[in-house]
Amino acid sequence: MRFIDVIWVRYADEKGTLVVTVVGADGLPPKDGTLLTADPYVKLTLLPEKTQRVKTRVLRHTRSPSFNEDFTFYNLTQQQVEVRMDSSSLTALV
Numbered sequence: 870m871r872f873i874d875v876i877w878v879r880y881a882d883e884k885g886t887l888v889v890t891v892v893g894a895d896g897l898p899p900k901d902g903t904l905l906t907a908d909p910y911v912k913l914t915l916l917p918e919k920t921q922r923v924k925t926r927v928l929r930h931t932r933s934p935s936f937n938e939d940f941t942f943y944n945l946t947q948q949q950v951e952v953r954m955d956s957s958s959l960t961a962l963v
Contacts, residue, residue: 880950887942887950889913891925893935906930915942 875892891911900907908929915921921942928934 880945880947882947885943885945887915887945889940889942891936891938891940893933893937895933897932897934899932904930905932907932909934911936913940 875890877888877890877892879888879890880886881888891913894909894911897907897909899905906929908927909931910927911925913923923940925936925938928936
């Protein structure tokens, strides 16, 4: 089973910023059949425009990465910020 362990989302209305923290994941499937490891990373894209895209660093040889990375998206109104999190919208890429 693969899943993102924790993602925090905060919106600062006075600044018009959305801050997303990618903390980590656990139990990712192995990419390499011989070493039973993975090189995971997480991609984030703001929808529907897809104009703001970011990616965590790649962590080599781990199936339980700890990213602890913050990403800030600027110039967003409260009406533009609608957080929809379900199991199909969060994907850890290996």
